[in-house]
Amino acid sequence: MITVVLLGKLADLAGAPSLQLAAPLDWAGLKSALPDALSAALDDPRNRVALNGALLADKATLHAGEGDEIALLPPVSGG
Amino acid sequence: MRDIRLLDQPFMPGMLIGPFTQANPGLGGVCTFVGEVRYDKGVEALELTHYEPLTLPGMHALADRAFERFDLMGLLMVNRVGVMRPGQPIVCVSAAALHRRDAIDAVDFCMDHLKSAAWFWKREKRAGQWTWIEPRAQDHSDLARWQG
Numbered sequence: 001m002i003t004v005v006l007l008g009k010l011a012d013l014a015g016a017p018s019l020q021l022a023a024p025l026d027w028a029g030l031k032s033a034l035p036d037a038l039s040a041a042l043d044d045p046r047n048r049v050a051l052n053g054a055l056l057a058d059k060a061t062l063h064a065g066e067g068d069e070i071a072l073l074p075p076v077s078g079g
Numbered sequence: 080m081r082d083i084r085l086l087d088q089p090f091m092p093g094m095l096i097g098p099f100t101q102a103n104p105g106l107g108g109v110c111t112f113v114g115e116v117r118y119d120k121g122v123e124a125l126e127l128t129h130y131e132p133l134t135l136p137g138m139h140a141l142a143d144r145a146f147e148r149f150d151l152m153g154l155l156m157v158n159r160v161g162v163m164r165p166g167q168p169i170v171c172v173s174a175a176a177l178h179r180r181d182a183i184d185a186v187d188f189c190m191d192h193l194k195s196a197a198w199f200w201k202r203e204k205r206a207g208q209w210t211w212i213e214p215r216a217q218d219h220s221d222l223a224r225w226q227g
Contacts, residue, residue, distance in 0.1 A: 009200075012211075052132070053133060071132070071133075077199060077202075078212065078213070
């Protein structure tokens with residue numbers, strides 16, 4: 001399984017702070033496995049993706065395997 | 080002396096600042112900023128969420144940059160996560176240096192970056208409803224002060 005951690009308002013769109021999805025997942029696979037509203041939000045370039053705690057420069061290059069953790073990160077809040 | 084922490088429980092800044100000052104003998108100045116949850120109209124609570132693999136390492140990277148940029152003897156950077164009430168401390172940054180300008184500027188630098196670029200997501204509760212706080216234009220201008 002792959003753990004998907006959702007931060008900020010993306011957790012609201014998912015209805016949970018984390019999800020478990022079957023491995024493996026690439027970018028298209030991840031998007032198709034998520035609820036529509038969340039999947040659409042991921043196209044926003046301001047929403048970043050981390051794999052096992054490392055930010056991806058290009059989220060389309062995502063390749064996650066068994067035991068990996070994907071984090072979906074909306075823009076951080078201001079002061 | 081370098082002390083970078085996330086805390087998930089209320090804290091008293093004085094309990095941190097005293098020992099921090101003691102731990103930097105020979106300093107010429109200490110500058111401390113404490114941020115508290117504002118009593119904005121109708122705000123009942125503020126919640127900060129973080130992402131463990133990014134948030135604390137990001138604060139350490141910020142501390143590294145502060146040490147490179149300013150002539151510091153010590154830096155204390157503590158940020159709360161979890162649910163807070165108005166009036167509770169949310170952040171404490173303290174810098175010790177031989178000269179005041181380095182201490183004052185290091186605190187200002189760290190605060191601008193903590194507020195605008197650190198991995199925290201905030202939401203506030205009004206009338207029982209939680210609302211996420213969006214990025215502000217001011218955050219970009221705060222960061223721009225330190226570029227170039």
